[in-house]
Amino acid sequence: NAGVTQTPKFQVLKTGQSMTLQCAQDMNHEYMSWYRQDPGMGLRLIHYSVGAGITDQGEVPNGYNVSRSTTEDFPLRLLSAAPSQTSVYFCASSYPGGDNEQFFGPGTRLTVL
Amino acid sequence: AQSVTQLGSHVSVSEGALVLLRCNYSSSVPPYLFWYVQYPNQGLQLLLKYTTGATLVKGINGFEAEFKKSETSFHLTKPSAHMSDAAEYFCAVTLLMDSNYQLIWGAGTKLIIKP
Numbered sequence: 001n002a003g004v005t006q007t008p009k010f011q012v013l014k015t016g017q018s019m020t021l022q023c024a025q026d027m028n029h030e031y032m033s034w035y036r037q038d039p040g041m042g043l044r045l046i047h048y049s050v051g052a053g054i055t056d057q058g059e060v061p062n063g064y065n066v067s068r069s070t071t072e073d074f075p076l077r078l079l080s081a082a083p084s085q086t087s088v089y090f091c092a093s094s095y096p097g098g099d100n101e102q103f104f105g106p107g108t109r110l111t112v113l
Numbered sequence: 114a115q116s117v118t119q120l121g122s123h124v125s126v127s128e129g130a131l132v133l134l135r136c137n138y139s140s141s142v143p144p145y146l147f148w149y150v151q152y153p154n155q156g157l158q159l160l161l162k163y164t165t166g167a168t169l170v171k172g173i174n175g176f177e178a179e180f181k182k183s184e185t186s187f188h189l190t191k192p193s194a195h196m197s198d199a200a201e202y203f204c205a206v207t208l209l210m211d212s213n214y215q216l217i218w219g220a221g222t223k224l225i226i227k228p
Binding site for chain 2: 004040041042043044045090092097098099101102104105106107
C-alpha cells in the first residue's frame, strides 16, 4: 500500500495564480481532509469529505475549493493564490468514527510570492 | 469553544532524561484522545490513542500516556529520551458534538534532545 500520497512536494506560485494540490489514498478510507500547518498554530482544517460526492468546510476554507468524485482522490484547489496561503499542506484519510487514526500524506510546501 | 492546550511550544531534555509533554483539553464529555508525532519534513503519524478501557496507554517508541478524566489531561511520557525522539508532538481530541465527530488539535510541542 502506498498509503496517502500528495503531489507536488514543493510549489512556488505568484500572487493570483491558481493551482491544484493532489491527494490520493489506497486504503478505501471514507473520510479525507485537508489541513494547513503554520508555525505555532498546529493544524487547521480547511475542508473535509465523509465520502465520494460529499464535502464540507472546515475552520479556514476561504480561498480553497475541493471536490470528491472518487473514494481515492481529494484534490485541493487554490483559486487565486495569496501570500497568506504560504504554508505546508497535509492531506489525511481515515475510516469514519471519532476513534480512528488519521493517516497523513508527506505534505506539500507552498510558497506564494 | 472546545480547546486543546499543550503546555510549552518547546521542551528541552537531556538524552536519557524523562520526557513529559503536557496536554489538557476542555470538555465535560469523555473524548477520544490521540498523540501524533511529526519528524522533520514529514507528515504526522500516530504515537498512541485512548478510546476506552485502561487509562494508561502504551504507544510506539517507548511512549505512554495516561488519561485522567478528573484533570482533563492526557500527558505524554517516556522514561528515557533518545536523540531520535527529537520531533514535534501534537495532542488531539475527538469530541462528539451534534451527532458529528470533531477533531481538535493542540498547537504542538517541539521536543529538543540535548546530548
